[in-house]
Amino acid sequence: MTQTLDPTTARPIGISEAGAQRALSVIGSSGKENAGVRLFIKSGGCSGYQYGMAIDDRELEGDTVLFDRGVKLIVDRMSLPLVQGAEIDYIENMMGGGFTVNNPNATSACGCGHSFRTDGAEAQAGEGSSGCGSH
Structure with missing residues (x-):
């Protein structure tokens, strides 16, 4: 079951x-x-x-779904604490x-802007590892 949040009370x-604007354009041409x-x-x-990031027409159990500026935003349960805010x-x-993420939880980021670290948070072992050149 997905949970839908009211962006005026929880964002x-x-x-x-x-x-x-760019997301709505990409979603519109996705055919989904x-x-x-x-x-x-x-x-x-x-x-x-x-x-x-992906254009997705599925909502999975545990997903947080909300709308901001007319765009449906979806985050899974495991990712949400790392991108809160x-x-x-x-x-x-x-x-x-290109799209970028301004993340207040990131204590350091790679020069490419695609990877980050948080205070005290370790990446899960065995889920893959790649360097900056392989985003």
């Missing part, structure tokens, strides 16, 4: 205006009805954890554009 994650952005964490990367953003620069 475990959010999305910026630029992130929302009722899809949203799934933010998840996996162990690996040069700092311990890696962010992952984070904001998904979309940035454009000379190297191109």
Whole structure:
């Protein structure tokens, strides 16, 4: 069973205006009805954890689902504590554009911006490991 949170009372994650515009565009062209952005964490990367994002039309047991700026955001139970209070953003620069996660729980981050570490949190053993070059 999924739980749906009212973003006015609880905002475990959010999305910026630029992130929302880009996400809605990607979701619209995905062909998936009722899809949203799934933010998840996996162990690996040069700092311990890696962010992952996908367009997903499934809601799994234990997922937290909320809407921000018209975008459905989905986070699984294991990832939620690591991204509590984070904001998904979309940035454009000379190297191109891409989604990024502004995470208040990250105490350090890799230069590539795809991996991070938290105070006292260890990555789960056996879930894979990769360096910055393999995001």
